[in-house]
Amino acid sequence: xxxxxxxxxxxxxxxxxxxxxxxxxxxxxxxxxxxxxxxxxxxxxxxxxxxxxxxxxxxxxxxxxxxxxxxxxxxxxxxxxxxxxxxxxxxxxxxxxxxxxxxxxxxxxxxxxxxxxxxxxxxxxxxxxxxxxxxxxxxxxxxxxxxxxxxxxxxxxxxxxxxx
Numbered sequence: 001x002x003x004x005x006x007x008x009x010x011x012x013x014x015x016x017x018x019x020x021x022x023x024x025x026x027x028x029x030x031x032x033x034x035x036x037x038x039x040x041x042x043x044x045x046x047x048x049x050x051x052x053x054x055x056x057x058x059x060x061x062x063x064x065x066x067x068x069x070x071x072x073x074x075x076x077x078x079x080x081x082x083x084x085x086x087x088x089x090x091x092x093x094x095x096x097x098x099x100x101x102x103x104x105x106x107x108x109x110x111x112x113x114x115x116x117x118x119x120x121x122x123x124x125x126x127x128x129x130x131x132x133x134x135x136x137x138x139x140x141x142x143x144x145x146x147x148x149x150x151x152x153x154x155x156x157x158x159x160x161x162x163x164x
Contacts, residue, residue: 026052026066026068026075027048028048028049028050029074032061035057035062037054037055046111050085052086053084054085056077056084059080060079061079062080063076067107067108073096073099074097
């Protein structure tokens with residue numbers, strides 16, 4: 001019985017070491033064109049899993065956003081750089097961002113959605129509708145009238161407050 005218990009402990013310890021040596025798993029949330037995996041010599045794609053040890057190359061004006069499922073963090077690596085993901089994360093200041101549980105769940109759900117057409121791979125967005133004219137489309141004279149009337153209100157209020 002003692003041999004079995006000792007054997008069991010050794011097996012568990014070995015499995016723990018192997019799992020830890022595998023590296024932290026990251027999911028590609030968003031990526032610009034031409035970000036490549038140096039070792040595999042292929043383009044990195046959205047939803048692909050990478051580890052901190054993977055070597056990538058990011059071209060000028062390129063970027064990659066990676067999600068850490070375990071710690072609920074997002075890493076954004078950008079501009080021209082080359083090397084292991086862990087080295088790039090440490091070299092780029094402010095690349096790490098902690099996410100709330102709700103937002104992280106929303107991002108993971110958006111990555112696994114199957115009910116949208118493939119044409120819409122740019123990501124999920126929100127929009128609002130206003131049932132009035134856009135302020136950029138107003139004529140300049142009416143905007144100047146509004147600004148003048150607001151200035152009059154402000155000067156009147158300041159005079160009244162000084163009088164009191």
